[in-house]
Amino acid sequence: MKKLFYLTSLFIFLNIIIFVIISFFVEKKTNTHAKYYVIKELCDMSKFIEKEIGKKREFIREHWRRWEGNCDDLFRYSNWDIIFNNKESIKNFEKFLGSQKFKSLIYKKIKYNYEFANDRKDLLKGLYYKPTSTYDNNEINKSLKFFHNETEKLLKILNLIEKESLDILIEIKEKRKIKQIDNFNFKLSLFISINAYCVILVFIFVFRRNQLGFYR
Numbered sequence: 001m002k003k004l005f006y007l008t009s010l011f012i013f014l015n016i017i018i019f020v021i022i023s024f025f026v027e028k029k030t031n032t033h034a035k036y037y038v039i040k041e042l043c044d045m046s047k048f049i050e051k052e053i054g055k056k057r058e059f060i061r062e063h064w065r066r067w068e069g070n071c072d073d074l075f076r077y078s079n080w081d082i083i084f085n086n087k088e089s090i091k092n093f094e095k096f097l098g099s100q101k102f103k104s105l106i107y108k109k110i111k112y113n114y115e116f117a118n119d120r121k122d123l124l125k126g127l128y129y130k131p132t133s134t135y136d137n138n139e140i141n142k143s144l145k146f147f148h149n150e151t152e153k154l155l156k157i158l159n160l161i162e163k164e165s166l167d168i169l170i171e172i173k174e175k176r177k178i179k180q181i182d183n184f185n186f187k188l189s190l191f192i193s194i195n196a197y198c199v200i201l202v203f204i205f206v207f208r209r210n211q212l213g214f215y216r
Helices: 002-030 043-054 087-097 100-128 137-163 184-215
Strands: 033-042 060-068 075-084 170-177
Touching: 033 043, 033 087, 043 060, 043 075, 043 100, 043 137, 075 087, 087 170, 100 137, 100 170
Parallel strands: none
Antiparallel strands: 033 075, 033 170, 060 075
16 A cells, blocks of 8 residues: 555655646646648649648748648649747738739749740750760650640640739638647656656656665
8 A cells, every 4th residue: 555655646746846846847838829731733743842841930830741642643632730939920921822922923833844844845855866976865855845845734734824813823722720739748748757757656666676686
């Protein structure tokens, strides 16, 4: 009975200490403003869009692209979890994502990629049809096909933008708040203390076993 009381007291004391430490370090981060988004975006611009979103540290504390949907022709739906700096940051982020300035930036990147692919295609054409070329024609032909396909795809996007508008480049299709964990500090401290308690019990067992062995 005395041993059970000692072990129970040890566990409670350990849990209180860990709870105080966690509360001190984590308290400011528990009241987070987080949202889940489904964003329709151009497949070719996914990395560029993610990079630009990552730069917005004035709005965003952390962000994760949960899943990238398969490309349906030119577009796909990406799933995002985003933790914001404060409540106002949510409005500012959504305003930024839907702004013409951001969409114009994506449009400029598409134009740049198209011009680059087109220049490469013309350069490779010249090399491929040159009888005196010292390059491997098979390799040139592979690259030529790649840049040809890339040019056709980007031209299709540019024509679509011209026909529709810049609004097709990126669009929030769904958004909802991410449910936060209730009593996060207590649950985390309990989880850590249970694991720490198991380690302490093993340590006590090993120590006592060695001690008994010494007395023998």
